[in-house]
Amino acid sequence: MNRKLPALAAVALVLAFFVALVENYFSHPSAVTTFAEEQKNIYLTFDDGPSDRVTPVILDILKQEKVPATFFVVGTQAEKRRDLLKRIFDEGHSLGVHSYSHIYNDIYASPSALLNDIEKCNEVICSVTGSYTHLYRFPGGSFSVKPEFIETVKKNGYTVVDWNASFMDSEIKDVTAGKLYTAALNTVSNPKRIVMLAHDATDKTETANALKEVIRHFKKKGYVFKKL
Ligand SMILES: [Zn+2]
Numbered sequence: 025m026n027r028k029l030p031a032l033a034a035v036a037l038v039l040a041f042f043v044a045l046v047e048n049y050f051s052h053p054s055a056v057t058t059f060a061e062e063q064k065n066i067y068l069t070f071d072d073g074p075s076d077r078v079t080p081v082i083l084d085i086l087k088q089e090k091v092p093a094t095f096f097v098v099g100t101q102a103e104k105r106r107d108l109l110k111r112i113f114d115e116g117h118s119l120g121v122h123s124y125s126h127i128y129n130d131i132y133a134s135p136s137a138l139l140n141d142i143e144k145c146n147e148v149i150c151s152v153t154g155s156y157t158h159l160y161r162f163p164g165g166s167f168s169v170k171p172e173f174i175e176t177v178k179k180n181g182y183t184v185v186d187w188n189a190s191f192m193d194s195e196i197k198d199v200t201a202g203k204l205y206t207a208a209l210n211t212v213s214n215p216k217r218i219v220m221l222a223h224d225a226t227d228k229t230e231t232a233n234a235l236k237e238v239i240r241h242f243k244k245k246g247y248v249f250k251k252l
Pocket residue numbers: 071072122126163164
């Protein structure tokens with residue numbers, strides 16, 4: 025009898041283990057479904073391009089780091105740099121409309137003026153890529169525009185994209201890559217879904233200089249890079 029005791033104890037242990045496993049599953053069903061919820065996403069977005077000096081540097085870094093991004097372009101810039109617009113598209117990034125003229129007094133004169141400006145920019149995009157985009161970013165963001173402008177844009181099938189983190193590369197004085205890196209990290213307001221604003225223009229070389237370190241930071245933190 026005594027010899028059988030260790031065997032019985034082992035069977036009891038195994039049974040207890042399976043009971044605990046099943047109990048745990050039913051009392052914490054979410055434990056097996058949280059992976060998708062826990063994924064942290066970051067969307068890099070670049071406004072105002074394409075630009076001769078900065079777009080190629082940004083694209084090279086994105087390629088090296090193997091991350092996608094979204095470019096909200098300005099029609100007047102894109103018309104002069106169709107090759108760069110094509111390169112953005114060919115390298116797998118998303119394109120969105122930012123504005124044709126980017127002149128606030130003109131585009132915000134009325135909802136129909138805004139729509140004309142958007143469609144003119146989208147024509148440039150389509151003439152290079154063969155397709156229209158539904159992505160739109162208000163110059164200055166949607167935060168400060170009148171509701172009728174937002175309604176008009178949405179009614180015409182556009183998805184309005186704002187941001188919740190920023191390189192602050194339009195605001196910071198005596199700009200350095202280090203300051204932009206710090207701003208990009210410190211302005212994150214929704215750590216689960218970051219939409220990061222940066223600018224792509226001739227005078228934004230420090231933005232391009234900060235980009236690699238920003239990407240590496242968020243990679244280290246476990247973020248998945250996505251395009252819109
Ligand atoms: Zn802009």
